Amino acid sequence: MNRRHFMGQSAAALGLLTGLSGPARAANLQKAEILVIGGGYGGATAAKYLRLFSNNTARVTIIEPNPEFISCPMSNLVIGGSRKLSELTVSYDGLSKRHGIKIVKDSVINIDAAKQTVQLASGKTMRFDKVVLSPGIGLMMDSVQGLAQANQAGVTLQAWKAGPETVALHNQIAAMREGGVYAITIPEAPYRCPPGPYERACQVASYLKANNPKGKVLILDANQDVTSKGGLFKKVWAEQYAGMIEYRPKHNAVAVDAKTKTIKFDVQDDVKADVLNILPAMRAGDVAVKSGIANSNGRWANVNYINFESTAAKNVHVIGDAIQVAPLMPKSGHMANQHAKVTAAAIVAELSGWEVNPAPVLTNTCYSFVNAREVVHVASVHQYNAAEKTFRTVPGSGGLSSEPTSLEGVYAWGWARNIWADSLA
Numbered sequence: 001m002n003r004r005h006f007m008g009q010s011a012a013a014l015g016l017l018t019g020l021s022g023p024a025r026a027a028n029l030q031k032a033e034i035l036v037i038g039g040g041y042g043g044a045t046a047a048k049y050l051r052l053f054s055n056n057t058a059r060v061t062i063i064e065p066n067p068e069f070i071s072c073p074m075s076n077l078v079i080g081g082s083r084k085l086s087e088l089t090v091s092y093d094g095l096s097k098r099h100g101i102k103i104v105k106d107s108v109i110n111i112d113a114a115k116q117t118v119q120l121a122s123g124k125t126m127r128f129d130k131v132v133l134s135p136g137i138g139l140m141m142d143s144v145q146g147l148a149q150a151n152q153a154g155v156t157l158q159a160w161k162a163g164p165e166t167v168a169l170h171n172q173i174a175a176m177r178e179g180g181v182y183a184i185t186i187p188e189a190p191y192r193c194p195p196g197p198y199e200r201a202c203q204v205a206s207y208l209k210a211n212n213p214k215g216k217v218l219i220l221d222a223n224q225d226v227t228s229k230g231g232l233f234k235k236v237w238a239e240q241y242a243g244m245i246e247y248r249p250k251h252n253a254v255a256v257d258a259k260t261k262t263i264k265f266d267v268q269d270d271v272k273a274d275v276l277n278i279l280p281a282m283r284a285g286d287v288a289v290k291s292g293i294a295n296s297n298g299r300w301a302n303v304n305y306i307n308f309e310s311t312a313a314k315n316v317h318v319i320g321d322a323i324q325v326a327p328l329m330p331k332s333g334h335m336a337n338q339h340a341k342v343t344a345a346a347i348v349a350e351l352s353g354w355e356v357n358p359a360p361v362l363t364n365t366c367y368s369f370v371n372a373r374e375v376v377h378v379a380s381v382h383q384y385n386a387a388e389k390t391f392r393t394v395p396g397s398g399g400l401s402s403e404p405t406s407l408e409g410v411y412a413w414g415w416a417r418n419i420w421a422d423s424l425a
């Protein structure tokens with residue numbers, strides 16, 4: 001079986017492409033300029049699958065400022081000290097050398113959907129027929145008074161985009177005085193990675209248990225209760241970190257005083273801590289907001305879920321964390337990867353004159369490390385509902401771990417290595 005035959009069969013098997021091609025539309029596909037903005041979980045996958053689903057005929061360019069992909073999944077282990085950032089870093093060479101994707105190291109500062117152009121920070125303008133926009137999240141620093149200044153001064157760190165801040169936060173925790181307090185604040189959902197802050201609290205506690213056993217972890221959550229895997233996390237906190245982790249719901253951070261390291265809340269009493277990890281409210285990455293594409297409360301991008309085309313900008317397909325999610329759809333790397341495949345298939349189908357798959361299905365699995373080895377997971381399946389024009393979880397699908405195990409730790413690393421290969425190799 002040759003490669004063309006194989007890819008055609010793979011796409012058909014996934015139910016991603018339906019219908020027949022016409023020569024005129026196939027030429028459209030080959031002539032089209034497809035720009036992918038952002039080379040993270042969504043963008044890297046979309047670029048690779050646009051090439052695969054088009055039998056390597058589509059012209060695909062990624063615009064991404066970072067020289068390498070650094071994964072947020074697993075980055076809490078760097079904060080907990082059991083892994084290094086280099087273990088979560090993947091080169092873009094696979095996409096450029098093996099898949100023929102052009103990579104432009106730059107940032108997009110504006111998308112003009114009417115003119116079909118994007119403007120780059122370097123001053124260049126690029127024309128497009130299709131854009132896949134996967135810029136991830138923007139942190140709304142203004143939602144917590146004093147946070148921008150505290151962050152600039154290096155007093156508070158977020159480390160919610162993996163990179164140098166991840167290592168810096170680990171170093172702050174390692175340098176914390178004996179018996180010191182690490183506090184993490186969690187914004188109201190939706191935010192990137194629902195279980196991520198609770199996993200981080202476990203990782204910090206795991207580190208403190210071994211290195212600073214009188215240290216404390218305070219989780220200050222704006223939500224009514226733990227937003228993901230609640231029963232499992234609470235059991236772990238009681239059994240593995242008794243007296244070390246304290247969980248306080250309904251704590252909505254509104255201000256921070258960098259000098260006294262004090263967090264203020266809208267209702268609850270002030271909290272002082274030694275290491276402040278303040279996660280502000282989140283929204284779509286800045287370029288989506290500035291280009292008028294974040295049309296859901298000015299925060300997230302509304303899309304047509306059949307092909308992820310923006311409802312505000314024709315030919316701009318938005319995927320990953322930046323979108324206004326369907327009910328129970330998490331903002332996760334796994335989900336961004338799934339959005340990317342449905343979108344790549346829809347764009348190839350549209351430009352080839354094929355029918356776009358009317359019934360896409362998405363899956364999600366999310367593993368959380370509760371110490372350096374043991375893991376719990378949650379999984380779900382999301383099916384497009386044509387009548388409601390949204391995704392709904394499939395009744396009875398997915399599931400939840402019954403307890404943390406080291407075997408799931410092995411599965412979690414298998415998941416990570418597979419998704420990095422799927423998106424980038």
Ligand SMILES: Cc1cc2nc3c(=O)[nH]c(=O)nc-3n(C[C@H](O)[C@H](O)[C@H](O)COP(=O)(O)OP(=O)(O)OC[C@H]3O[C@@H](n4cnc5c(N)ncnc54)[C@H](O)[C@@H]3O)c2cc1C
Pocket residue numbers: 037038039040041042043063064065066071072073074075076106107108109134135136137159160161162192193196285286287319320321322331332333334335336365366367368
């Ligand atoms: C601590 C933590 C743990 C997590 N754990 C998990 C997990 O276990 N499993 C899971 O599935 N998910 C996890 N996530 C969530 C996951 O990281 C995100 O959901 C995922 O990265 C979203 O993919 P994305 O493509 O939308 O954004 P990203 O992966 O962040 O990619 C966005 C890319 O766009 C680039 N970019 C931004 N703006 C521009 C611009 N203007 N021009 C050009 N490029 C731009 C950025 O540099 C970046 O490379 C975790 C997140 C965190 C913070």
